[in-house]
Amino acid sequence: MRQRRPRSLQWVLVRRLILLQAAILAIFIALCAAALWVANPRLLVDNEAAVAALKDAIDRNSDGTLVVHETEELSQFRKSFPHAWYIVRDRTGQSVRSGAVPDIYTGxxxxxxxAVDHATLELARDDLRPEAYVENAPTKAGPVQIIAATRSSREQTDGLEINISATIDVARNPDGSRNWQRALPALALVIAILLLPIVVVMGITTLVTTPAVVRRSFSGLVDTADQAARIDINTRGMQLPVQRVPQEIAPLVQAFNETLARLARGYDRHNRFLTDAAHELRTPIAILRTRAELLKKEPESERLLQDIERLSHLAQQLLDHQLLERPDEERQIVDLGELARQVAADFAPLAIEAGYDLGFEPPAGEVHVEVNGSQIERALANLVRNAIDHGGGSGAITVAVDESGGVEVRDEGPGIPPEERENVFQPFYRLQPQSRGAGLGLNLARQIAGLNDGSIRILSGGWRGARVRMQLPALPS
Structure with missing residues (x-):
């Protein structure tokens, strides 16, 4: 079953913002349509188009009478508006009419x-006389006609005036009521035409700006996530900053910090328990070794001494884990060759007693590394002890140091199979369950090398036995 990918917050915001904007625009258009329906406006654009189509068609015959020619423009207009009508009059009273002219306009x-209720009177564009408004209105004195204007000349304007007028005519039934069945499809089309470009523009704007806004708003969270990714067992006491984290995410970060603090306290308690237990074991182990050495030299007593030695080594490795808790400030510049020579010298009696020849190959010159000396010493001790325990009990064990900062521990035993060369670094993993080791030496050595910016790996080659190499960053000479 495929794991479901987490949702992207920025694209959720983009989709929801676009839907919200579309809904707001739809509500706005609906409110505007309701307002227009209540105001009962009339659309005059088609009437103005009728006048424009007639202008080029009006002419006079040879006898001077008015005539309207059927021009191509007028024919096309009639096809678009089959119910159109017109009356053309001149100053002498001559007129030409066409279509079903309402009686009110024939006088x-x-x-x-x-007879009109109200109308706007406009003069020629170059005429400075202003437009006026005429309305036949009932008053206390009876029906009167009022003509009014806000100025007496166009020169009195404030510099720029914009007048916007929109009139919508809704289809009507013979009794004068609105025929919404015919009007609604056209109204819906008009609304869609008006709404769609706005939604598209706002959607594209949201699509472009929202990811940038989200990335900028969550930049602090990205930095916090990067710091969280760097937390490991050695930096468990780290606390993630909440200063630049969005307010909505801050409780999660604070809860994570509290979890880290609880884990650190629990780990410290567990670590102290192991350390105290290992310290407490050293005294009874030493007493047991002393008493075992007083026994007669028999096979059973020899095996008992080996088991005691194994138990002592395990307690020491548990204590060695404390070395991993020491901070990087304890690093110092040491001579890697001298450090490896000292470790080889310390383990020479144990190796000879186990049946090996222990050799040391120094570098051509001094090799300086900046490390925690006690940690590296314990790592090398574990590598040499591992070779003694698993080298087959014969042959040579060699500790070699080179100028690049590498230390190799070689034996002539059965070696480590290629498929097991990573497994042996796991804690308590042993190739042979009945072997003397506890399965902690290589794991501890690799952890120490990592804390000192180094690495440990098992080399491959045609030689006999195993070769374990610890590589540390050498300082320039």
């Missing part, structure tokens, strides 16, 4: 002006 212009 004289003066009678028409007296």
């Amino acid at each position: 004289t212009p003066g009678a028409l002006l007296g």
Whole structure:
């Protein structure tokens, strides 16, 4: 079963913001449509287009009478508006009409002006006389016609005036009521045409800006996550900063810090227990060794001494784990060749007693490394002790140091199979369950090397036995 990928917060925000913006625009358009429905506006654009189509079609015959030619533009307009009608009058009273003209418009212009409810009177564009508004309104004095304007000349304008007027005409039934069945599809199309470009523009803007805003807002969280990724057993006391973390994420970071603190306290208690137990074991082990040495030299007493030695070595390795807790400030510059020579000298009696020839190959000159000396000494001791325990009980064990900062411990035993060369670094892992070792030496040595910016690996080659190499960063000479 495939693991489900976690959701991306920024794309969730993008989708939801786009949907929210679309919903807000839809509500806004709906409110505007409701307001227009209540105001009952009328759309005059088509009427203005009718006048524009008629202008080029109006002419006079040879006898001077008015005539309207059926131009291509006028024909196309009639096809678009089959119910269009018009009346063309001149100053002499001549007129030409077409279509089903309402009776109110067939009278004289003066009678028409007296019959309209309200209208806007506009003069020529170059005429400085202002436009005016005319309305036939009922008053206490009875029905009157009011003509008014806000200025007496266009020169009195404030510099720039913008007048926006929109009128919508809804289809009506014969009784004058609105025919919404015919009007709603067209109204929906108009709303979609108006709404879609706005949604697209706002959606693209959101798509571009939201990821940048989210990345900037969560930059502190990214830094905190990078610091969390660097936490390991040696930096368990680290606390993640919450200063640049978003307020909504801060409780999670604080809970994580508290968890780290609890884990550190628990690890310290566990570590102190192991250390105290190892210290307490050393005294009874020493007493037991002393008493075993007083026994007669028999096979059983020899095996008992070996078991006591194994137990003592295990207690020492548990104590060696304390070396891993020492900070990097305890590093110092040491001569790796001299350090390895001292370890080889310390283990020479034990190796000879176990049946080996222990040799040391020094480097051509001094090899200086900046390390925790006591830790590296214990790591080398574990490598040599591992060779003594698993080298087959014969042949030579060699400790070799080179100028690059490498130390090799070689034996002539059965070696380590290639498929087991990583497993042997696991704690308490042993190739032979009945072997004398506890399975901690190589694991401890690798941890120490890592704490000192080095590494340990098992070399491959055609030689006999095993070769374990510890590589440390050598200082330039």
